[in-house]
Amino acid sequence: MLPEKFDTIRRQWRSELFSTEPWIPSADPPIKPGEAGGYRVKSGGLVAYLKPTNLCPEDHPRAANEKIVSDLAFELSMSVPPMLLYRRTAPPPTEETRCCVSLILYPSVYEWEFLWNMATFPESVQQIIRTMISRYSSTLALDLLIHQTDRNNQRNGVFCTDPGNPTYGELLFLDHSNTLNFQNRWNGDAWKRMEMINIPATFRGSIDKARVIEGAKQIESLPDATIRAIIDRIPDDFMSRAHKERVAMGLIGRKSLVRPFVESSL
Numbered sequence: 001m002l003p004e005k006f007d008t009i010r011r012q013w014r015s016e017l018f019s020t021e022p023w024i025p026s027a028d029p030p031i032k033p034g035e036a037g038g039y040r041v042k043s044g045g046l047v048a049y050l051k052p053t054n055l056c057p058e059d060h061p062r063a064a065n066e067k068i069v070s071d072l073a074f075e076l077s078m079s080v081p082p083m084l085l086y087r088r089t090a091p092p093p094t095e096e097t098r099c100c101v102s103l104i105l106y107p108s109v110y111e112w113e114f115l116w117n118m119a120t121f122p123e124s125v126q127q128i129i130r131t132m133i134s135r136y137s138s139t140l141a142l143d144l145l146i147h148q149t150d151r152n153n154q155r156n157g158v159f160c161t162d163p164g165n166p167t168y169g170e171l172l173f174l175d176h177s178n179t180l181n182f183q184n185r186w187n188g189d190a191w192k193r194m195e196m197i198n199i200p201a202t203f204r205g206s207i208d209k210a211r212v213i214e215g216a217k218q219i220e221s222l223p224d225a226t227i228r229a230i231i232d233r234i235p236d237d238f239m240s241r242a243h244k245e246r247v248a249m250g251l252i253g254r255k256s257l258v259r260p261f262v263e264s265s266l
């Protein structure tokens with residue numbers, strides 16, 4: 001579900017690891033920071049959201065999680081913004097240096113909070129929205145793979161449009177800080193635990209099971225070597241070696257658990 005318009009930049013950000021752009025805070029209307037802290041930045045013609053500013057304990061490698069999930073999503077053609085690691089130099093001492101930048105592709109961004117107020121829309125509009133979000137059903141397979149726990153959140157999905165060009169637009173899934181092995185929750189055999197993700201009720205009611213299964217099949221055919229390469233290139237200070245090993249083991253192991261889980265639980 002990715003418009004070709006952004007092919008080049010998506011490919012470039014997937015191939016690179018760190019951003020070397022001289023990002024500066026943007027004077028555009030600020031984005032209300034989320035739990036991780038962050039702010040809108042710009043460089044040249046590019047705009048992004050820089051996060052986290054809040055310090056991250058070693059067992060909560062937010063920036064590394066974001067980059068790993070964004071790279072996985074690219075491989076699976078799933079709708080997650082391009083992400084690069086970014087080392088902040090000389091931030092205030094209480095703020096994080098190990099950050100990432102999430103590329104803002106579109107001029108208009110609408111958080112999906114209105115899905116919680118569907119009853120206020122005419123029935124026709126409700127149906128159009130359901131049809132539209134149903135096309136993104138396969139992303140549920142990615143969320144299951146990465147053990148997302150933060151999707152039933154009014155800000156972690158955004159509808160993006162370009163008012164000057166209605167051809168382009170997409171629903172982007174954001175915020176992969178609380179995924180993978182965060183807080184060492186994939187210890188021991190715990191990485192095997194598959195649980196249905198809490199997602200907005202409207203999205204849940206629009207899910208197309210066949211599309212989720214398609215997503216799960218794509219995940220099964222993602223080569224282990226690709227997963228390993230995505231994880232291994234993360235620097236050790238962004239994610240410790242032991243943590244990376246656990247993430248690789250978890251993702252490679254969970255690859256084959258997603259489809260049977262979807263088939264039996266959706």
Ligand SMILES: Nc1ncnc2c1ncn2[C@@H]1O[C@H](COP(=O)(O)OP(=O)(O)O)[C@@H](O)[C@H]1O
Nearest residue numbers: 031034035036037049081102103104109155175
């Ligand atoms: N690539 C992006 N495109 C558009 N908006 C974004 C992007 N990244 C972040 N945002 C905005 O910033 C908000 C906070 O980002 P998020 O990744 O959810 O941070 P946190 O982990 O602090 O909640 C999002 O709800 C969204 O409004």
Ligand SMILES: [Mg+2]
Nearest residue numbers: 034155156175
């Ligand atoms: Mg968030």
